[in-house]
Amino acid sequence: MDVVVAEKLTKEFNGRAAVRGIDFAVRARECFGFLGPNGAGKTTTVNMICCFSPVTSGRLTVLGMDVRKHPRQIKSRLGVVPQENNLDPDLKVLQNLLVYAGYFRLPAADARPRAMELLEFFDLADRAGERVDRLSGGMKRRLTIARALINNPEVVVLDEPTTGLDPQARHLVWQRLRRLKERGVTLLLTTHYLEEASQLCDRLVIMDQGEILEEGDPRGLVSRHIGREVVEVGLPGGYAQIANTPCAGQPEGRFGTGVPGKDDRPEQRGVTLPDFGGPDPAGGGTGKVDPPEPAGTALYRLKEYGPPGSLPGTAEWGIEPENGIKMILHRVDSLIRGHLVVGDNIFLFPRDSGQAVLQALQSLPVPFAHLLLRPATLEDVFLKLTGRGLDG
Ligand SMILES: Nc1ncnc2c1ncn2[C@@H]1O[C@H](COP(=O)(O)OP(=O)(O)OP(=O)(O)O)[C@@H](O)[C@H]1O
Numbered sequence: 001m002d003v004v005v006a007e008k009l010t011k012e013f014n015g016r017a018a019v020r021g022i023d024f025a026v027r028a029r030e031c032f033g034f035l036g037p038n039g040a041g042k043t044t045t046v047n048m049i050c051c052f053s054p055v056t057s058g059r060l061t062v063l064g065m066d067v068r069k070h071p072r073q074i075k076s077r078l079g080v081v082p083q084e085n086n087l088d089p090d091l092k093v094l095q096n097l098l099v100y101a102g103y104f105r106l107p108a109a110d111a112r113p114r115a116m117e118l119l120e121f122f123d124l125a126d127r128a129g130e131r132v133d134r135l136s137g138g139m140k141r142r143l144t145i146a147r148a149l150i151n152n153p154e155v156v157v158l159d160e161p162t163t164g165l166d167p168q169a170r171h172l173v174w175q176r177l178r179r180l181k182e183r184g185v186t187l188l189l190t191t192h193y194l195e196e197a198s199q200l201c202d203r204l205v206i207m208d209q210g211e212i213l214e215e216g217d218p219r220g221l222v223s224r225h226i227g228r229e230v231v232e233v234g235l236p237g238g239y240a241q242i243a244n245t246p247c248a249g250q251p252e253g254r255f256g257t258g259v260p261g262k263d264d265r266p267e268q269r270g271v272t273l274p275d276f277g278g279p280d281p282a283g284g285g286t287g288k289v290d291p292p293e294p295a296g297t298a299l300y301r302l303k304e305y306g307p308p309g310s311l312p313g314t315a316e317w318g319i320e321p322e323n324g325i326k327m328i329l330h331r332v333d334s335l336i337r338g339h340l341v342v343g344d345n346i347f348l349f350p351r352d353s354g355q356a357v358l359q360a361l362q363s364l365p366v367p368f369a370h371l372l373l374r375p376a377t378l379e380d381v382f383l384k385l386t387g388r389g390l391d392g
């Protein structure tokens with residue numbers, strides 16, 4: 001049975017949609033992730049699941065019950081870790097858990113051993129008698145997660161469970177969450193850490209601006225959108241500001257299709273390239289007349305930078321700056337399935353061999369800041385789909 005089912009789920013705040021008709025289903029015993037930049041609608045979505053915030057329209061069931069009709073029953077079977085810690089700072093660590101156990105009407109005789117067991121589980125047992133306001137941020141986070149488990153929930157919803165934790169504490173939490181999953185608990189989490197999503201999630205959705213852009217398992221998403229490897233090309237200083245502008249034919253802030261045959265090849269942007277002796281894809285190469293480029297495209301802006309050498313670090317290599325990025329893309333065009341410009345870097349997604357792309361680039365007379373071949377990650381998928389980093 002699906003544990004959470006959303007159909008056309010919508011949430012508006014004062015007439016403004018924060019979640020726009022999304023559909024998803026969370027299966028029993030899986031770990032399901034919501035990824036997305038700031039303001040994507042992740043917290044809004046999980047708050048509806050936790051029955052904290054009413055649904056504007058659409059359908060949402062949790063454990064087979066409609067959130068509108070059975071909020072109490074649902075809450076009694078959920079564990080919730082909110083984005084902001086809301087522990088009682090005046091109470092001691094153990095008391096925080098016991099008071100919470102009281103909300104679920106756990107008999108006192110059961111609550112204390114259960115609370116101590118949870119403190120052990122999260123390495124907080126030696127802090128049981130400490131006031132909460134004396135704990136470090138990471139300890140508070142672990143205590144908040146411990147608290148969410150006091151009622152032995154079937155489903156645990158965690159809104160950014162490890163934000164602010166040091167790497168060791170984060171790994172400890174991941175380990176504990178994995179153990180919970182092994183015990184049959186269904187996990188829903190939002191996160192800004194792509195590694196967290198890769199490590200924990202069986203399936204995930206990538207959200208942006210209240211919509212779901214993609215859904216799948218982490219590995220499948222990476223291989224579908226990016227491939228196996230990424231070649232990172234560091235651009236010399238002055239290129240960064242130029243490269244990081246949208247190109248013609250691409251929506252603002254989103255780059256590259258990654259779809260074989262539909263990639264944002266320079267040729268398909270209506271740009272003719274000089275022949276630098278690279279692989280010559282159909283339609284590319286010399287002999288064409290440049291069509292006019294629409295104002296505001298990356299290439300148009302490149303031309304606004306004036307004569308060769310007007311950018312720092314380009315004078316000595318005698319190549320017109322506007323040709324640098326074109327040259328890189330042209331050189332590897334038939335070897336890649338797509339590319340993305342991220343700050344000072346171009347990420348190239350090799351069709352087959354990353355080594356072949358590296359070799360092709362090394363033959364160019366361009367002073368790269370760096371060249372790097374690395375495995376493709378969920379972060380690449382995220383950047384490609386949302387057009388920006390996780391901190392929005
Ligand atoms: N109580 C509220 N009243 C009005 N607008 C709200 C409210 N809560 C959220 N929003 C708006 O809804 C949108 C989604 O916010 P939400 O908190 O769900 O994003 P998020 O994906 O959790 O972001 P973050 O990664 O920063 O936590 C934002 O535009 C936000 O301003």
Ligand SMILES: [Mg+2]
Pocket residue numbers: 042043044083159
């Ligand atoms: Mg949030």
